[in-house]
Amino acid sequence: MTAATTHRAGPSGFRISKRVLPYVLSLPALLVCIGILIPFLTSVVYSFQRYRLSQPWARQFNWGDNYISFFTDPKFWNTLKVSLLYAGTTVVLELLLGLAIAMLLQKRSTLNNFISIMLLMPLMTAPALAALMWKLMTNPGFGVLSYLASLIGLHDFRWASSPSTALFTVVLVDIWVYTPFIMILLLAGLRSLPTQPFEAAALDGVPRSFVFFRITLPMLTPYILTATLFRLLDSIQQFDIIYAMTQGGPGDTLTVFQVEAYLNFFQSTNVGRSAALMIILWAITYFLSNIFIKNWLRLRERARGQA
Amino acid sequence: MEHTSLIERILRGLALTLVVIFFMFPILWIFMMSFQTNETILRIPPQLIFEPTLANYTALITGKLMTAAGTLDIAFMRNLWNSVFLSVTSVAVSLLLGVPAAYAFARHKFRGSEDIAFTLLSFKFAPALLVLLPLTLYFQKLGLANTYIGLIWVYQLICLPLILWIVRGYFEDIPADIEYAYRIGGHSWFATFRKIALPLAGPGIAAAGLLAFIFAWNNFVFALVLASADKQPVTVGALAFITSSGIQYGQISAAIVLSITPTLALALYAQRYLVEGLSLGAVKG
Numbered sequence: 001m002t003a004a005t006t007h008r009a010g011p012s013g014f015r016i017s018k019r020v021l022p023y024v025l026s027l028p029a030l031l032v033c034i035g036i037l038i039p040f041l042t043s044v045v046y047s048f049q050r051y052r053l054s055q056p057w058a059r060q061f062n063w064g065d066n067y068i069s070f071f072t073d074p075k076f077w078n079t080l081k082v083s084l085l086y087a088g089t090t091v092v093l094e095l096l097l098g099l100a101i102a103m104l105l106q107k108r109s110t111l112n113n114f115i116s117i118m119l120l121m122p123l124m125t126a127p128a129l130a131a132l133m134w135k136l137m138t139n140p141g142f143g144v145l146s147y148l149a150s151l152i153g154l155h156d157f158r159w160a161s162s163p164s165t166a167l168f169t170v171v172l173v174d175i176w177v178y179t180p181f182i183m184i185l186l187l188a189g190l191r192s193l194p195t196q197p198f199e200a201a202a203l204d205g206v207p208r209s210f211v212f213f214r215i216t217l218p219m220l221t222p223y224i225l226t227a228t229l230f231r232l233l234d235s236i237q238q239f240d241i242i243y244a245m246t247q248g249g250p251g252d253t254l255t256v257f258q259v260e261a262y263l264n265f266f267q268s269t270n271v272g273r274s275a276a277l278m279i280i281l282w283a284i285t286y287f288l289s290n291i292f293i294k295n296w297l298r299l300r301e302r303a304r305g306q307a
Numbered sequence: 308m309e310h311t312s313l314i315e316r317i318l319r320g321l322a323l324t325l326v327v328i329f330f331m332f333p334i335l336w337i338f339m340m341s342f343q344t345n346e347t348i349l350r351i352p353p354q355l356i357f358e359p360t361l362a363n364y365t366a367l368i369t370g371k372l373m374t375a376a377g378t379l380d381i382a383f384m385r386n387l388w389n390s391v392f393l394s395v396t397s398v399a400v401s402l403l404l405g406v407p408a409a410y411a412f413a414r415h416k417f418r419g420s421e422d423i424a425f426t427l428l429s430f431k432f433a434p435a436l437l438v439l440l441p442l443t444l445y446f447q448k449l450g451l452a453n454t455y456i457g458l459i460w461v462y463q464l465i466c467l468p469l470i471l472w473i474v475r476g477y478f479e480d481i482p483a484d485i486e487y488a489y490r491i492g493g494h495s496w497f498a499t500f501r502k503i504a505l506p507l508a509g510p511g512i513a514a515a516g517l518l519a520f521i522f523a524w525n526n527f528v529f530a531l532v533l534a535s536a537d538k539q540p541v542t543v544g545a546l547a548f549i550t551s552s553g554i555q556y557g558q559i560s561a562a563i564v565l566s567i568t569p570t571l572a573l574a575l576y577a578q579r580y581l582v583e584g585l586s587l588g589a590v591k592g
Contacts, residue, residue, distance in 0.1 A: 021496065025411035026423060028404040029471065032463050033426055040433075042441035101326055104319060115323065117578050119330050123585075124574035125567045126525035128542045132549060133337050133563055136556060144336055144353045176333065181585060188582045188590045226589055233432045240527040244546055258436050258528075265440050278437040289432040293425070299589040304479065 046275035053269035066276035075252060075260075079277070083256040086167065087236040090174045095228055097175065098182030105183075106190045116187060123180040127173075131244035134173045135160070160246050163253045170254060173241050178234075182227045189223030190216075222299050229292035233285055257281040334567075340560035348556045363561035372558060379555075383562050385537065386544030390566070393530075393540055394523040397459050398516050401466035406512060409471050410504060413478035414486075424471065428587070431468040438464070439532045446533060453535045461529050466519040469587065473518070476588040477511030478504060514580030521570045541566035 050062040070076040101119070105112040122130065137145045138159035149157040160169040193216070201211045217224075239258040242248065248259040255263065257277055264274035311319075340348055342359040366372045372379040411417070412424050442461065443452070451457030481504060489499050505512075527542040534540075536547065545562050574581065582590055 019417075022411035022415035022417040022420065026408040026420070029408035029427065029467060030423055032404060032460075032467060033423065033430075035460070036430060036438055036464060037426075039438045039441040039445060042445070043437050046441065100322075104323055104326070115327060117575065118327065120574055120578060120581060121334055121571050122330050124521060124525075124570045125334070126527060126542045126570070128525075128527035129545060129563055129566055130333075132545055132559070133333050135549075136340065136560065136563075137333060137336060139556075142349045142351065142353070142556070147351060147353055176330065180330065184582055185586055185590055223590065226586065230586070237434045239436070240542075243531075244527070258434055261434075261436050261440065262532075265436075271440070271444075274436075274440060278434055278440065281434045282437050285432055285434060286429075289429060292432070293428070296587070296589045299586075300476070303583075303588065303590060304476065 043275045043278055046271050047279045049272050049275075051271040051275075053271060062272070066272045067280075070276070070280075075255070076277075078252055079255050079257055079260045082167070082254060083236055083281075086171065086174075086238060086242075086254075086256055087232055089167075089171050090178070090235045090238075091228060091231050093171070093175055094179045094182050094231060095224070097179050098227070099186055099224070101179070101183045102186040102190055105187055108191070116184065119180045119183060121180075122177050123184075125177065127177050127240040128244040130177050131170075131173055131241045134169070134176070135245055138169065161250060163250050166246055166250060166253045170242050170245055173245065174235065174238065177241070178231060182231060185227040185230075186220065186223055189220050193219050222295065222302070225295050226292070226299050229288060229295060233288050233292060236284060236288075237281065337560045337563050340557065341564045343557055343560075345555065345557050363557040364565075366558055367561055367565065372555065381548065381558070382536065383541075383544060383548060383565075386539055386541045387565060389534075389538055389544075390524055390540035390542075391569075393455065393458055393462060394520050396455070397462035397466050397523045398470075398519045400459060401463055401470050401519055402512065402516055404463070405467050405470035406474055406505075407500075409474035410478050410500060412471070413475045414483070424475070427468045427471055430464055431587075435464070435528050436532070439529065443532055452533065453538055455538065458530060458534055458538065461533060462523050462526070464529075465522050465526055469519050469522065469584070470512075470515045472587045473515040473584055474508060474512055476583075477508040481507045510580075514577055514584060517573055517577040518580070518584035521573055524570050 047066055048061055048063050049059060050065065051059045105116050125133075134145075137143050140146055140158060140161070143159075146157060146159065149155075158165060160166050197215050197219075198211065201215060236256075237258055238256060239262070242254050242256060242259050243262070246254055248255040248263055252260075258281070261274045261277040261281075264270045264277065339357075341363055342361070343354070343357050344360055344362065347354050347357045367381060367383050370381050370384055372381050412420050439461070446452040446457050449457075451460075485507075486499050486503055489503050490496065494502070524540070525542065526540075530538070530540050530543045534543070536544075539547065541562070545559070545566055548562055549559055577584075
């Protein structure tokens with residue numbers, strides 16, 4: 001009997017029952033998960049408190065006050081406006097540009113493949129470092145882009161240091177970094193499309209615009225949706241580029257959600273307001289990511305099917 | 308294929324040239340700046356032809372910068388080492404935690420498995436500061452503030468979802484029958500995992516690891532919030548460098564070049580897997 005049990009234990013000396021095994025395997029990942037959920041819940045609690053690091057004695061629950069005060073707070077509306085404007089502009093421009101480049105590179109050739117790999121380089125550059133690169137190039141003293149702008153008559157173009165062009169400048173950096181992301185996803189999508197509809201259309205002499213709007217676009221829609229939502233989720237939370245470039249300035253021109261929360265926390269040490277801002281941003285991303293995940297799952301199923 | 312007229316081909320070529328110039332120019336320009344002295348950089352119009360100098364790189368590597376006002380210490384090599392150490396260790400920890408979990412999610416549909424997998428995925432899309440700001444206060448209490456362990460733990464937010472979801476897909480692609488056959492031969496699940504599943508998913512695991520490394524390396528906000536100067540990676544260090552040294556543009560460019568080279572090189576090496584990794588397995592390249 002004892003011998004039989006020992007034998008059953010197998011050569012490795014122990015045997016974990018089949019039901020427990022998956023839990024054991026995923027337990028470490030699960031623990032990390034929980035470790036991250038705790039600060040998340042703490043944020044929720046903070047957002048309902050009057051909590052300033054400079055006045056720890058005055059810390060108390062004020063329930064919805066942080067949120068209610070947003071309604072009459074022009075700084076909050078500015079944050080919401082700039083964040084949406086930034087996300088909207090970058091995503092639309094990157095989508096149009098990314099689609100155009102993907103279509104230019106669609107045909108498989110050595111040159112096209114080489115270019116598409118080269119275009120990945122901005123995407124692999126850390127966004128914060130990309131912002132520094134552009135900062136050097138737009139320096140009013142010696143920046144090459146400032147010089148080029150002066151050649152076409154824009155003599156005092158201040159790029160990120162003027163409130164009127166700061167948004168344009170950070171959007172430009174965002175486009176530089178992230179257009180390749182949309183391009184590479186749509187290129188993979190374009191190249192995976194079945195060829196028959198296009199051959200049939202060419203045979204029938206269908207005009208190109210018709211092919212684009214009635215065949216290419218509809219078939220590419222799942223890819224476009226996934227790429228767009230991916231970018232939208234990222235872009236509305238943009239911090240690196242804006243912080244490295246202007247730290248939210250000049251003034252409060254570029255205080256998007258995460259930058260504003262960061263400044264609230266570390267400069268005005270207003271933890272309560274900072275947490276409330278993050279909860280609102282989280283609500284927006286949660287809503288977007290739910291739509292996103294449905295789409296992403298569908299696409300993933302399809303990719304698995306093709307594998 | 309369809310016929311293309313000469314005008315169209317010229318237009319396409321022109322458009323592609325503009326695209327390549329726009330996306331390549333900044334990298335090329337900073338690369339050139341890193342081989343120039345401050346005098347040539349400050350010259351207007353900007354110089355295309357100049358005598359290249361390695362002075363910026365030697366200043367960074369020796370950590371001593373000679374300026375008119377005296378010698379300035381630069382800790383950039385320290386930042387570079389921090390980047391290497393933080394990224395490598397974070398990815399290693401992520402692989403240790405994530406690969407077994409990915410296998411469990413792929414092979415066993417147990418209760419709550421999808422919920423856990425999706426919770427992990429949702430971390431990738433939640434605002435980083437939502438978690439980071441309370442963490443700074445916790446870290447101070449726990450003694451984790453400005454430690455490598457604390458940073459590596461937080462870096463799991465970046466690496467773990469990526470590894471879990473990409474590797475899970477690779478495990479799902481392995482036919483379960485191969486594993487059954489091996490187990491019927493009297494091998495334990497661990498032997499099956501080690502001898503069959505791991506080698507077959509190997510390329511996927513390697514690709515996921517490389518991508519996680521790139522993302523960890525490129526991260527900015529985590530270390531900005533949680534690390535002080537001696538633990539900061541290059542992304543934060545380069546920004547601090549600009550603020551502290553002010554006008555040493557040549558050195559700053561050289562620092563940027565050194566900071567972006569590792570990820571660019573890895574990306575070129577792993578480009579075959581990038582599409583799949585960037586879309587978390589949604590699109591195959």
